[in-house]
Amino acid sequence: MAPSHLRPRKLSEPTISRLPVYQRIVEGWQSRGETRIDSRLIGELAGVTATTVRRDLAGLGTLGTRGSGYEVDVLVERIGEALGHNRSYEVVVVGIGNLGRALVKSTNFLIRGARLVALYDSDPHIVGTEIGGHVVRSIDDELVPATVAVICVPPDAAQAVADKLIAADVHALLNFAPQVLTVPLGTAVHYVDFSIELQILMYHLNNGTGPLGGGLLHSLGIAATNPMRSP
Amino acid sequence: MAPSHLRPRKLSEPTISRLPVYQRIVEGWQSRGETRIDSRLIGELAGVTATTVRRDLAGLGTLGTRGSGYEVDVLVERIGEALGHNRSYEVVVVGIGNLGRALVKSTNFLIRGARLVALYDSDPHIVGTEIGGHVVRSIDDELVPATVAVICVPPDAAQAVADKLIAADVHALLNFAPQVLTVPLGTAVHYVDFSIELQILMYHLNNGTGPLGGGLLHSLGIAATNPMRSP
DNA sequence: GGATGTGAAGTAGTTCACAGCC
DNA sequence: GGCTGTGAACTACTTCACATCC
Numbered sequence: 001m002a003p004s005h006l007r008p009r010k011l012s013e014p015t016i017s018r019l020p021v022y023q024r025i026v027e028g029w030q031s032r033g034e035t036r037i038d039s040r041l042i043g044e045l046a047g048v049t050a051t052t053v054r055r056d057l058a059g060l061g062t063l064g065t066r067g068s069g070y071e072v073d074v075l076v077e078r079i080g081e082a083l084g085h086n087r088s089y090e091v092v093v094v095g096i097g098n099l100g101r102a103l104v105k106s107t108n109f110l111i112r113g114a115r116l117v118a119l120y121d122s123d124p125h126i127v128g129t130e131i132g133g134h135v136v137r138s139i140d141d142e143l144v145p146a147t148v149a150v151i152c153v154p155p156d157a158a159q160a161v162a163d164k165l166i167a168a169d170v171h172a173l174l175n176f177a178p179q180v181l182t183v184p185l186g187t188a189v190h191y192v193d194f195s196i197e198l199q200i201l202m203y204h205l206n207n208g209t210g211p212l213g214g215g216l217l218h219s220l221g222i223a224a225t226n227p228m229r230s231p
Numbered sequence: 232m233a234p235s236h237l238r239p240r241k242l243s244e245p246t247i248s249r250l251p252v253y254q255r256i257v258e259g260w261q262s263r264g265e266t267r268i269d270s271r272l273i274g275e276l277a278g279v280t281a282t283t284v285r286r287d288l289a290g291l292g293t294l295g296t297r298g299s300g301y302e303v304d305v306l307v308e309r310i311g312e313a314l315g316h317n318r319s320y321e322v323v324v325v326g327i328g329n330l331g332r333a334l335v336k337s338t339n340f341l342i343r344g345a346r347l348v349a350l351y352d353s354d355p356h357i358v359g360t361e362i363g364g365h366v367v368r369s370i371d372d373e374l375v376p377a378t379v380a381v382i383c384v385p386p387d388a389a390q391a392v393a394d395k396l397i398a399a400d401v402h403a404l405l406n407f408a409p410q411v412l413t414v415p416l417g418t419a420v421h422y423v424d425f426s427i428e429l430q431i432l433m434y435h436l437n438n439g440t441g442p443l444g445g446g447l448l449h450s451l452g453i454a455a456t457n458p459m460r461s462p
Numbered sequence: 463g464g465a466t467g468t469g470a471a472g473t474a475g476t477t478c479a480c481a482g483c484c
Numbered sequence: 485g486g487c488t489g490t491g492a493a494c495t496a497c498t499t500c501a502c503a504t505c506c
Contacts, residue, residue, distance in 0.1 A: 014475065016434050020427040025411060038487065045411055050487090051477055058489055066488040067484040083430050084437040091429075098336045102329035103425065111426045112433070148432055172432045174425075180256060180276050188435050190428050194334065194405075195342045196251040197421050198322075199314050201379060201403045202343070203247050204419050206315040245497065269465065281465090282499060289467055297466040298506040 011082065015056045021046050022053065023079045030072040038069030085112045090146040092170070094161050095153035096121040096136050099176060103150065104132045118144045122157070143168040155179035162189075242313065246287045252277045253284065254310045261303040269300030316343045321377040323401070325392050326384035327352040327360075327367050330407060334381065335363045349375045353388070374399040386410035393420075 011019075025045045029037050039057070043050040057063060057070070060078045064070045080086065091114050093100050104119060120139040121127055127138045139161065149170045153161050158177035165173065171187045178196075181189050242250075256276045260268050270288070274281040288294060288301070291309045295301045311317065322345045324331050335350060351370040352358055358369045370392065380401045384392050389408035396404065402418045409427075412420050 010438070011434075012475070016431055017427070019434075020424075020430045021411065024409065040487085045413075047411070049477070052475090054488060055476080055490085062489075064488050065484065066482065067486050069487065082434070084433045085430075087433075087437065089433060089436075098333035102333040105329045106425070112430060114429055114433075147436060148429065172436050174428055174432060178255065180252065180278070182276075188432060190432050192423065192425065192428055193251075194337070194423065196248070197405055197423055198345055198379065199251045199316075199343060200247055201405060201419060201421050202315045202318075202320060202345075203242075203250075203313070205320075205378060205403050206318065207241070243497070271465085280499070283497090285466060286468085286498080293467075295466050296506060297504065298464050300465060 011056075011059050015059055016083075018046065018048065018052075018056055019079050019083055022056070023076065023083070026070075026072050026075045026079070030076060035072060036069050037072055037075070039064075080112070083112070087113055089114045089148055090117045090144075091115060091148045091150060092118045092120065092144065092146040093150045093152060094120045094139060094165070095151060095157075095177075096126050096131060097152060097154075100150075100152035101131055103152065103176075104134070114148070117146055122153075139164070143170070146170050148172045148174060151175045151177055153177055242287075242290050246290055249277065249279065249283075249287055250310050250314055253287070254307065254314070257301075257303050257306045257310070261307060266303060267300050268303055268306070270295075311343070314343070318344055320345045320379055321348045321375075322346060322379045322381060323349045323351065323375065323377045323396075324381045324383060325351045325370060325396070326382060326388075326408075327357050327362060328383060328385075331381075331383035332362055334383065334407075335365070345379070348377055353384075370395070374401070377401050379403045379405060382406045382408055384408055 022042055025042055026037060039050040039053040043053045046053070054064075057075070060082050063074050063078050093104055093116065096104070096119050100119070100121075104116065116132075116134065119131060119134045119136045120141075120143075121136050122139045124138075127136050129136050143165070145168075147170070149165045149172070151158055151161055151165075151173060155177045156179070158175065158179040159181060162173060162175070162181045162183060166183060166187055173181065173183070173187065173189045174192065175181055175189055176192050178193050180191075183189055253273055256273055257268060260272075270281040270284040274284045277284070285295075288306070291313050294305050294309050324335055324347065327335070327350050331350070331352075335347065347363075347365065350362060350365045350367045351372075351374075352367050353370045355369075358367050360367050374396070376399075378401070380396045380403070382389055382392055382396075382404060386408045387410070389406065389410040390412060393404060393406070393412045393414060397414060397418055404412065404414070404418065404420045405423065406412055406420055407423050409424050411422075414420055
């Protein structure tokens with residue numbers, strides 16, 4: 001079951017969130033025809049120190065060569081493996097308003113083994129229309145099996161949608177609604193909230209130019225999951 | 232210059248990213264007619280411990296009452312003050328494709344003193360059209376002054392747009408393009424990247440149900456700023 | 463009684479500094 | 485020489501536990 005080199009090590013949360021960034025950087029380098037890259041350069045492009053890059057990558061096993069850095073092919077392979085890019089994920093999008101439509105049409109969104117399998121909405125005017133090759137289904141229909149659901153409904157509908165998804169055995173939610181969701185233990189929720197990002201930027205604007213005094217802003221978006229249903 | 236109570240304390244990065252969440256929760260409580268709230272409840276709804284909530288809020292000054300929690304009006308006021316909601320921000324959106332359009336139309340986006348002042352695109356078919364009460368300008372025109380720019384252009388155009396914005400004295404960028412930007416010291420960049428969020432979710436799906444063994448996922452989005460222009 | 467605010471302890475993450483290997 | 489990988493030091497954040505005040 002474990003074809004990979006050998007190193008099922010547990011990665012830290014910050015490391016996990018940086019790996020996709022490294023991956024993108026390395027792929028960019030790869031597509032320029034480069035064959036090797038070092039931790040200093042990755043760090044510079046990612047906005048973190050070279051040491052952090054090395055520690056993060058060391059967590060995936062021994063993949064560099066002392067003296068000459070990393071081979072890009074190896075990095076892409078191993079990071080992809082760690083992030084589960086070899087597996088395949090069924091994704092559904094619920095709420096085909098402006099944002100949902102934009103996401104579905106976005107080329108950046110469906111990537112890395114994620115496969116869009118269904119779109120849902122509650123509006124009869126939208127149900128039945130076709131977006132990006134998919135006919136929008138009614139949220140009241142039975143849900144097709146999926147691993148991840150993207151929630152793009154208005155905030156006051158988000159909790160009900162989440163409940164329905166969880167009942168249909170979807171335990172990974174990417175929530176774009178500005179609404180904190182209450183979910184059972186074992187369900188992962190990730191929030192993407194534009195207004196929160198804006199607010200964080202504003203804070204930094206008001207209080208000096210960034211966290212690290214100078215300008216290296218290495219701040220983080222916010223995401224949270226509730227530990228359990230309201231007791 | 233400092234009309235606030237008194238407490239210019241520096242807040243930690245994690246605290247800053249949680250404050251908008253608390254704010255939203257407290258406002259929700261407020262709009263239900265409630266007048267008080269305690270740290271346990273806020274924590275439960277935000278997915279963090281009550282102690283964390285208290286520490287975060289203590290950073291804003293002494294605003295609770297021992298024995299009976301916090302007054303919602305006071306919380307909303309003080310959190311808003313800390314995040315700079317009393318000030319006003321000019322926001323421009325560059326790139327009026329599917330996503331840009333969705334953001335502009337979104338009611339959640341423009342909030343808290345952020346005022347949309349201009350939209351830009353490079354496509355002659357889009358320039359001149361009206362979206363949400365704003366006529367789209369050409370990115371080649373002179374830019375109107377702004378504090379924050381939202382970048383929704385394709386990845387390969389993002390760096391050029393960022394350069395142009397920085398030259399026009401915009402030093403806070405919210406970048407939706409899946410592209411790491413290289414900016415000078417003193418410019419803050421915040422990344423919002425759907426595919427990265429998806430990848431992080433996927434990682435957790437593959438490796439147990441979440442970071443904290445059980446299910447409390449309190450993970451973070453990713454954002455980074457480059458320390459300086461490529462040397 | 464009950465919930466805040468906070469020292470003190472604990473845990474996690476980052477950075478330093480350098481040994482090890484190419 | 486150069487760059488990785490990593491123990492050790494450091495820094496940051498969280499959690500505990502409780503004194504404090506309503």
